[in-house]
Amino acid sequence: MGILVVGSVALDSVKTPFGVREEVLGGSATYFSVAASYFTDVSMVAVVGSDFPEKHISFLRNKGIDTSGLQRQQGNTFRWKGEYGSDLNTCTTLDTQLNVFASFSPKLLSAHCSQEYLFLGNIDPDLQRSVLEQVKRPRLIACDTMNYWIENTRESLLKTLSKIDLLIINDSEAQRLANELNILQAARKILNLGPRILVIKRGEYGALMFSPKSVFSVPGLPMEEVLDPTGAGDSFAGGLMGYLAASGLSDDSAMRKAVVFGSVMASFNVMDFGPQRLGSLTYPEIESRYREFHRISSFEDIPRNPFSEERNP
Amino acid sequence: MGILVVGSVALDSVKTPFGVREEVLGGSATYFSVAASYFTDVSMVAVVGSDFPEKHISFLRNKGIDTSGLQRQQGNTFRWKGEYGSDLNTCTTLDTQLNVFASFSPKLLSAHCSQEYLFLGNIDPDLQRSVLEQVKRPRLIACDTMNYWIENTRESLLKTLSKIDLLIINDSEAQRLANELNILQAARKILNLGPRILVIKRGEYGALMFSPKSVFSVPGLPMEEVLDPTGAGDSFAGGLMGYLAASGLSDDSAMRKAVVFGSVMASFNVMDFGPQRLGSLTYPEIESRYREFHRISSFEDIPRNPFSEERNP
Numbered sequence: 001m002g003i004l005v006v007g008s009v010a011l012d013s014v015k016t017p018f019g020v021r022e023e024v025l026g027g028s029a030t031y032f033s034v035a036a037s038y039f040t041d042v043s044m045v046a047v048v049g050s051d052f053p054e055k056h057i058s059f060l061r062n063k064g065i066d067t068s069g070l071q072r073q074q075g076n077t078f079r080w081k082g083e084y085g086s087d088l089n090t091c092t093t094l095d096t097q098l099n100v101f102a103s104f105s106p107k108l109l110s111a112h113c114s115q116e117y118l119f120l121g122n123i124d125p126d127l128q129r130s131v132l133e134q135v136k137r138p139r140l141i142a143c144d145t146m147n148y149w150i151e152n153t154r155e156s157l158l159k160t161l162s163k164i165d166l167l168i169i170n171d172s173e174a175q176r177l178a179n180e181l182n183i184l185q186a187a188r189k190i191l192n193l194g195p196r197i198l199v200i201k202r203g204e205y206g207a208l209m210f211s212p213k214s215v216f217s218v219p220g221l222p223m224e225e226v227l228d229p230t231g232a233g234d235s236f237a238g239g240l241m242g243y244l245a246a247s248g249l250s251d252d253s254a255m256r257k258a259v260v261f262g263s264v265m266a267s268f269n270v271m272d273f274g275p276q277r278l279g280s281l282t283y284p285e286i287e288s289r290y291r292e293f294h295r296i297s298s299f300e301d302i303p304r305n306p307f308s309e310e311r312n313p
Numbered sequence: 314m315g316i317l318v319v320g321s322v323a324l325d326s327v328k329t330p331f332g333v334r335e336e337v338l339g340g341s342a343t344y345f346s347v348a349a350s351y352f353t354d355v356s357m358v359a360v361v362g363s364d365f366p367e368k369h370i371s372f373l374r375n376k377g378i379d380t381s382g383l384q385r386q387q388g389n390t391f392r393w394k395g396e397y398g399s400d401l402n403t404c405t406t407l408d409t410q411l412n413v414f415a416s417f418s419p420k421l422l423s424a425h426c427s428q429e430y431l432f433l434g435n436i437d438p439d440l441q442r443s444v445l446e447q448v449k450r451p452r453l454i455a456c457d458t459m460n461y462w463i464e465n466t467r468e469s470l471l472k473t474l475s476k477i478d479l480l481i482i483n484d485s486e487a488q489r490l491a492n493e494l495n496i497l498q499a500a501r502k503i504l505n506l507g508p509r510i511l512v513i514k515r516g517e518y519g520a521l522m523f524s525p526k527s528v529f530s531v532p533g534l535p536m537e538e539v540l541d542p543t544g545a546g547d548s549f550a551g552g553l554m555g556y557l558a559a560s561g562l563s564d565d566s567a568m569r570k571a572v573v574f575g576s577v578m579a580s581f582n583v584m585d586f587g588p589q590r591l592g593s594l595t596y597p598e599i600e601s602r603y604r605e606f607h608r609i610s611s612f613e614d615i616p617r618n619p620f621s622e623e624r625n626p
Contacts, residue, residue, distance in 0.1 A: 294615075296528045300566055
């Protein structure tokens with residue numbers, strides 16, 4: 001089944017301890033789409049300016065991504081400039097030029113209104129709901145957000161959260177959204193706001209998934225080549241949703257595999273600047289990395305003792 | 314098989330966002346011994362002052378711990394005072410009074426020289442080597458250290474590291490020891506210094522184990538009741554060594570289980586101030602918590618595709 005993603009397409013200028021890149025292809029819809037494209041059909045809804053290089057559109061189309069919902073408007077494309085600290089865990093935004101993204105109002109083509117999987121990238125929660133008003137109820141609606149919306153448009157964000165199935169955010173966003181430092185308590189509060197499932201990304205430390213009945217934790221893969229974390233969160237969401245849409249499954253076991261596929265795509269993404277490494281994968285490489293995640297995190301359970309006090313669970 | 318631990322016994326005064334406790338039983342040898350006592354026989358070598366309350370010795374003996382190597386000297390017991398920040402990840406030492414610990418020089422009783430498992434708690438690396446000179450080569454020598462020794466007695470620490478099997482430290486210590494921020498590269502460098510196996514503790518994010526052939530990652534257990542992290546690292550080491558000594562195993566599968574048992578003991582320890590919760594466990598509770606770790610971190614592998622490029626690994 002196919003996925004519709006609504007989000008940003010940007011030109012990013014990034015500095016990390018390992019290099020500098022000017023105006024590389026970026027944005028939440030970009031990273032999400034490229035990651036998900038290895039699993040299933042993806043259609044993106046976003047906006048770019050008249051200055052947007054044609055080669056980037058070719059790159060997306062070559063990944064099989066449906067760009068018919070990528071509007072081109074008079075003006076400049078959204079630009080973001082950021083610098084990462086020495087351990088890559090902190091990022092300072094040096095400049096944000098919204099440009100044509102400032103007046104982005106997602107208008108869905110009729111072909112896009114009946115997609116079964118929907119990802120609402122990190123945009124104004126009012127716009128996220130305007131998308132929900134245009135679609136036939138998808139099988140699964142996932143959503144991202146950020147501290148800016150949590151702080152400045154909380155009421156609108158809460159309305160959006162009441163209408164979605166799956167929220168994918170990072171740990172500081174979860175803490176801010178729940179007003180709670182303890183991550184388990186924060187997760188419980190967020191699950192009461194609407195989403196059935198919450199996935200919390202923790203950068204190099206991996207990810208947690210919470211549902212009312214289950215907690216799942218996948219570690220980060222210790223890696224030598226980490227050049228640029230930009231887009232890791234959206235690549236994660238793309239791998240996760242990609243696996244769910246391709247398999248059509250939604251039980252706990254499939255959700256866990258989906259979180260691992262998300263981690264796999266994020267782990268490839270950070271190996272180079274922009275979506276370069278992410279865009280040049282083969283599916284066997286993805287499977288091989290998945291097995292690596294399994295290898296580093298598996299250990300034997302201990303047998304149940306029939307005489308212990310657990311015997312009647 | 315039995316374990317000998319050489320380390321500190323202290324009276325800790327601790328402030329966390331959840332309360333204040335004055336002069337509770339602490340020290341690396343204490344937390345290690347209590348955690349390991351659920352698995353096997355433990356003998357501790359440490360020093361206390363003439364002011365050390367008899368009830369603490371009774372507590373240790375009631376856990377079956379051999380305290381015949383606990384020297385009592387004229388003067389006051391080692392005291393440590395610390396305060397944790399709101400997220401419990403940062404700790405400020407407010408006061409350290411070494412007292413009788415300043416002149417601690419471990420003298421082993423003959424019965425202790427042939428223990429098969431040895432844990433060198435976080436003490437001066439010169440003293441750690443003086444212990445190694447007194448013992449018959451144990452099956453496994455594990456060791457802890459801290460940034461103070463890494464910075465101030467590096468040469469001596471390197472000599473100690475060349476003589477041990479297993480190093481158990483936290484992530485910032487690993488980075489400092491290796492002069493390397495990337496944790497995988499840091500681990501490779503440290504494995505070249507002597508230890509066959511390196512375990513890196515990451516607080517609430519779990520732990521990593523590195524050996525020349527294998528990487529293993531166990532997540533932290535998301536918990537609601539975290540009152541005081543003091544002693545979590547030594548409880549971790551106690552559970553890890555306890556399982557190894559009790560099972561007599563040392564293959565990769567056993568090492569992974571040992572790291573999980575370490576995580577289990579640390580997770581209990583943080584639930585209360587001092588070694589209170591740690592000291593009142595039953596073995597079925599430990600097994601049940603182990604299974605909880607297994608439940609939160611297990612996911613299905615994907616089958617190998619016979620047509621993929623991996624077919625001849």
